[in-house]
Amino acid sequence: MDILQREIEKGVKILQKGGVIACPTDTVYGLGADAFNAVAVDRICRIKNRPKHRQLPLLLNDIGHLTFLADPIPEIAWFLARRFWPGGLTLVLPRKGSVPAHLAPGPNIAVRVPDHPVCLAIIQRLGNPLIGTSANISGQPAALTAEEVGQQLGGQIDFIINGGKCPGGKESTVVDVTSETLIVLRQGIIPSDEINKAYKEYSEVTSEAHCYRL
Secondary structure, three states, rough: OHHHHHHHHHHHHHHHHOOEEEEOOOOOOOOEOOOOOOHHHHHHHHHHHOOOOOOOOOOOOOOOHHHOOEEOOOOHHHHHHHHHOOOOOOOEEEEEOOOOOOOOOOOOOEOOHHHHHHHHHHHHHHHOEEOOOEOOOOOOOOOOHHHHHHHHHHOOEEEEEEOOOOOOOOOOOEEHHHHHHHHEEEOOOOHHHHHHHHHHHHHHHHHHHHHHHO
């Protein structure tokens, strides 16, 4: 087992005990906690100095797991997920009623599937969604290396998995698909014109399908 694999195993054990770690993703380094551990999630909010009413994004390792967290899931959400996942797109969806309130104080939930082997391995081994907020104090620059995480948060978290520099270098693009109008809430690593192009393709496909039904 190489050094990185040992770090992943150590990180998962810390998460299982309710700890908080930092790990690389395809965008920036993220703060990780077992999403179903309310104490750990609350700790992340305090570490980041982030208001509790602001929901934290969740990371999954499989698009199919979306059905456990969101309901209903609009067809446009599936279309965008298949186009951009795994990758730097965070979707805001209607929260499923069974999802714990500490994950989403409001009616919606933010979810994505990252494209990074370390992060995906952690989620798979943990067996639960991972909190996926950026590993920095709110308002400060996002961390792209383990060293940058340590500079901002080193004394406040339990472990940093050093997976090298994040390839993306920019936070995910956040898109709200809870209404009929698609809304880009945060411009990130995926440009808005790519989102708009995908939405146009979706609209054309659904329009043609409707014509055929008629």
